[in-house]
Amino acid sequence: ETGVTQSPTHLIKTRGQQVTLRCSSQSGHNTVSWYQQALGQGPQFIFQYYREEENGRGNFPPRFSGLQFPNYSSELNVNALELDDSALYLCASMSGLAGGDDRKQFFGPGTRLTVL
Amino acid sequence: GDSVTQMEGPVTLSEEAFLTINCTYTATGYPSLFWYVQYPGEGLQLLLKATKADDKGSNKGFEATYRKETTSFHLEKGSVQVSDSAVYFCALSMGNNRLAFGKGNQVVVIP
Numbered sequence: 001e002t003g004v005t006q007s008p009t010h011l012i013k014t015r016g017q018q019v020t021l022r023c024s025s026q027s028g029h030n031t032v033s034w035y036q037q038a039l040g041q042g043p044q045f046i047f048q049y050y051r052e053e054e055n056g057r058g059n060f061p062p063r064f065s066g067l068q069f070p071n072y073s074s075e076l077n078v079n080a081l082e083l084d085d086s087a088l089y090l091c092a093s094m095s096g097l098a099g100g101d102d103r104k105q106f107f108g109p110g111t112r113l114t115v116l
Numbered sequence: 117g118d119s120v121t122q123m124e125g126p127v128t129l130s131e132e133a134f135l136t137i138n139c140t141y142t143a144t145g146y147p148s149l150f151w152y153v154q155y156p157g158e159g160l161q162l163l164l165k166a167t168k169a170d171d172k173g174s175n176k177g178f179e180a181t182y183r184k185e186t187t188s189f190h191l192e193k194g195s196v197q198v199s200d201s202a203v204y205f206c207a208l209s210m211g212n213n214r215l216a217f218g219k220g221n222q223v224v225v226i227p
Contacts, residue, residue, distance in 0.1 A: 004159065033214065042120075042205050042217030043160070056214055090160065094213065103213055107152075107159035 003027060004093050004108035012114045013081050021076040021111045025093030031055075032074040033105065034066060037088040049074055078113075086115045118143040120206050122218035130226050131198055137191040137221050139180075139206035147208035149173075149182055149189040150215065154203040163191075163204070201225045 003026035013019050025032050031050045035043035045058040049068035063079040072093075078085055092105040123138040141147060151163040151173070164173030169184035178193045189206060206218040 031213070035215075035217075040219070042207070042219050043215070045214045045216065048214060056212060058214070092160075104162060105213065105215070107161070109157065109159045 004091060004106050006089075006091055006108040006111050008111060009109075010112045010114075012116065014116050015081055015083060017081050017115075018077065018079045019081060019113060021078075021089050021113070023074045023076070023091035023093075023108060025072050025074065025091075026106050029093035029095050029106070030072050031094050031103075032068055032072065033092045033094075034074070034076050035090040035092065036060075037090055037110070038084075039087070043090055046076070081115045083115050086113060088112050118147065118208060118210060118216050120208055120216055120218035122206050122221055126222040126224060128224045128226065129196060132195045133225075135191070135193040135196045135200070135223065137204055137206075137223070139189045139191065139218060141187050141189065141206075141208050143187075143208060143210065145210060146184075147210050149180070150207040150209070151178070151180055151189070151191050152205045152207060152217070154205065154220070156202070160205070196223075196225045198225045198227055 005024045007022045033048040034046040037043040046060050047057040048055045052068045065077045068074045088110040090110045092107045094103045094105045120141050148167040150165045152160045153163045164175040166173040166182035172181045180189050180191045203220045205220045207215045
């Protein structure tokens with residue numbers, strides 16, 4: 001049902017490198033949110049994009065940045081990687097913003113990033 | 117800030133046993149509350165939700181009631197199956213679709 005895809009599935013980088021993760025939202029969904037899930041922890045909200053504009057950000061430094069494209073797919077970019085950036089990165093898509101929390105979000109399977 | 121606390125540790129139980137996972141929240145207003153489930157190798161899936169006090173969310177035999185007086189949203193199921201083995205996350209949102217999750221509980225159901 002979800003239709004949210006993420007690439008790559010796994011990625012290994014070294015400290016100081018840069019990484020780009022990709023998310024294709026479910027058809028018709030114009031809102032994408034990104035979350036970081038460290039091992040043994042719950043996901044933490046990074047930021048949200050709505051119609052190509054950032055619409056809210058969690059407590060993450062500026063080296064975490066994002067983009068949303070006209071087809072509503074999205075990228076998460078992380079510069080100057082640190083060991084603590086090792087985590088599962090999840091994206092979630094939904095349609096619109098109106099209606100408060102009645103909008104259902106659909107999560108992708110995630111990208112597992114390992115920083116050595 | 118707004119946050120969710122789940123009971124510590126994994127939960128291991130036998131098939132057909134009763135399951136309870138505790139969840140309490142801290143919020144400045146009146147959040148919406150959710151339970152998500154994460155099966156191995158799959159994305160997070162919404163299990164149930166409640167958007168106001170005294171609402172009961174239910175799905176697939178699972179239930180949770182939004183208790184404002186105790187700031188809780190405990191998940192229950194009367195008779196678990198092996199297929200219920202997964203990680204369960206409690207979460208809240210303050211009306212902006214930005215979810216704040218608890219740490220999650222691994223549930224293992226033994227045949």
